[in-house]
């Protein structure tokens with residue numbers, strides 16, 4: 001995030017990022033995807049499409065096509081209750097292989113230039129590849145010994161697909177290599193062997209975990225990532241040489257919001273208690289299940305299974321919780337409606353109207369625009385605390401899936417059965433604190449068309465053609 005990054009740089013604890021910033025351009029506010037969860041963000045960045053087109057709605061969501069809940073690993077308790085096998089299989093056997101829509105293409109698939117993906121959960125490419133899961137997962141029957149997948153020509157993913165044997169992703173303690181140090185060792189091995197392709201995507205998962213525990217003022221994660229980036233630049237001989245040879249884009253994927261210390265967690269099961277909610281132990285509904293909750297930290301999907309229950313029934317209950325700041329759904333006529341637990345009134349919108357927003361998107365708008373903190377200057381829409389709110393909300397909804405999307409105000413987190421309860425900070429919502437990420441760019445003159453992750457695919461493909 002911008003503020004902690006600036007703070008670490010000022011205190012002299014992030015000299016590499018400072019060097020890159022001083023020798024490049026700094027963009028403090030790039031808009032991430034909603035829900036602000038890595039797996040949906042990364043899929044949007046790589047495909048240039050919102051969740052309702054690329055198919056990955058969050059870390060957990062109800063898959064309408066297969067009529068089952070997908071969970072890529074939300075938190076230890078939830079993973080255990082939902083089933084370790086289901087979680088591992090979703091992440092390793094299904095995410096890239098079949099859950100990302102075949103109607104979209106990732107950057108790795110679209111470009112004819114060679115690319116690399118290092119430690120990114122979303123990596124779909126064109127080359128047949130075989131993954132080798134850790135022995136403990138196949139010995140216990142959680143995963144097969146070998147997994148077929150399509151990946152970029154240069155592909156690294158912890159211990160299951162390693163480029164350089166010396167990177168040694170070690171053990172369970174180091175998350176089987178899904179950590180910052182492994183990421184940098186793998187890219188360094190490419191630099192040293194002079195095998196850097198046209199584009200390399202290197203993922204650093206470390207800072208997210210630290211901020212979840214300690215809050216946004218904890219700078220250790222930035223310092224650690226800075227160290228790893230320093231060793232990457234060192235591998236070129238000198239930092240000056242590094243920025244001569246390569247262009248760098250350093251980017252966060254979501255912000256985080258500090259948790260308040262009292263009444264932090266909003267339990268949707270209590271709010272929706274009149275209805276029977278599908279237990280976490282099942283991924284496929286039975287006839288008695290009326291609702292499904294798929295909680296993504298500070299946002300949640302509420303899927304309505306029972307035909308007798310209307311959107312308005314669910315929305316009326318959600319509105320009784322003041323901490324739910326955004327409650328949205330899409331009717332079969334295409335209109336999206338938004339209400340809030342914090343104020344009365346309703347805002348309705350759909351695409352292709354006479355109002356134009358900051359991103360040149362056109363909208364029909366009716367009702368109370370203050371619900372999404374919009375302001376109007378004649379026909380022009382300005383966003384307030386929810387950046388790019390209209391298209392980001394619309395990107396999580398479809399007119400036939402009978403789901404209600406809710407988010408909580410800053411300081412709070414949504415929980416259901418088994419959900420993780422973060423003590424320091426959390427993300428997932430539409431709010432700017434969760435949604436704005438900083439970016440440092442060196443060696444590249446043009447910026448993306450708009451400062452949003454959804455515009456990155458086009459930008460990066462253009463750069464690859466130069």
Ligand SMILES: [Zn+2]
Nearest residue numbers: 208209212427
């Ligand atoms: Zn996180």
